[in-house]
Amino acid sequence: MKRQIHYLTIKPNGVFPNNAELPVLHYKKIINVQLFFASYRVRQLFRRHGWTNNWKAGIFEYDHYHSNTHEAMAVIKGKTTLLLGGKGGKKLEITAGDVVIIPAGVAHCNLGKENDVVCIGGYPQGKDFDMKYGHPGERPQADRNIEQLGIPQNDPVFGKTEGLIRLWKPDSR
Numbered sequence: 584m585k586r587q588i589h590y591l592t593i594k595p596n597g598v599f600p601n602n603a604e605l606p607v608l609h610y611k612k613i614i615n616v617q618l619f620f621a622s623y624r625v626r627q628l629f630r631r632h633g634w635t636n637n638w639k640a641g642i643f644e645y646d647h648y649h650s651n652t653h654e655a656m657a658v659i660k661g662k663t664t665l666l667l668g669g670k671g672g673k674k675l676e677i678t679a680g681d682v683v684i685i686p687a688g689v690a691h692c693n694l695g696k697e698n699d700v701v702c703i704g705g706y707p708q709g710k711d712f713d714m715k716y717g718h719p720g721e722r723p724q725a726d727r728n729i730e731q732l733g734i735p736q737n738d739p740v741f742g743k744t745e746g747l748i749r750l751w752k753p754d755s756r
Contacts, residue, residue: 587611590750591675593668593689598717599648600726601668605686605734605751612680613740614657621659625703629655634739635709641697646670646717648690650725652710652732655739656702657682663695669717682740684747688729690717707735 590606614625626637634655642656646669662678669690677683677700685691693699706712713728715721738746 586613588746588750591667591673593672596669596671599646599669599690600650600688600722600729601648601672601690602686602688602729605653607667607675607686607689608682608684608747608750609675609677610682610684610740610746612678613682614659614680616659616679622703625657625659626705629657629703629705629739632737632739632742633708633735634705634737636706636711638704640702640704641700642691642693642702644693644695644697646690646692648688648715648717648725649685649712650687650715650721650728651713652706653687653735654685654704654706654712655682656685656704657739658700658702661698661700663693663699666690666692666694684739686751687732688725705739707737 589609592606593601594603595601658677658679658681665675667673734751738748
């Protein structure tokens with residue numbers, strides 16, 4: 584199967600910091616989602632590459648972002664459209680088998696219903712994520728948090744071989 588890796592740059596918009604340096608990565612149909620044990624298999628894949636603090640849930644229907652960590656989400660059931668970057672941002676169709684890697688600061692929101700999809704999420708080195716909503720006063724601390732983050736040591740799907748390892752360059756920070 585040919586790997587389809589797409590990326591979207593989401594620039595700051597005044598409300599959300601987003602991330603002009605690190606693109607959102609979208610791996611189309613990268614995971615073979617089987618009927619049984621999909622959750623377990625994806626968690627094992629993420630954990631093998633150091634993306635832990637895993638969760639299983641839908642995606643919130645409101646804009647939010649994390650300033651202290653990057654996030655990976657593997658869709659194991661359903662489909663929906665994400666809005667990236669807040670109002671006027673970019674729309675991304677995701678479906679079962681896709682993985683999305685969202686850099687710190689990038690606002691994301693499910694334009695469908697929260698449970699239109701079931702995802703497994705994870706964070707590099709199991710970082711305990713913060714929740715930010717674009718409220719006045721969140722920045723400049725959120726901006727400082729984002730600036731201090733490095734590039735993860737491994738891609739959640741490919742480890743050290745490709746994906747964010749090649750597309751997120753340390754010199755872009």
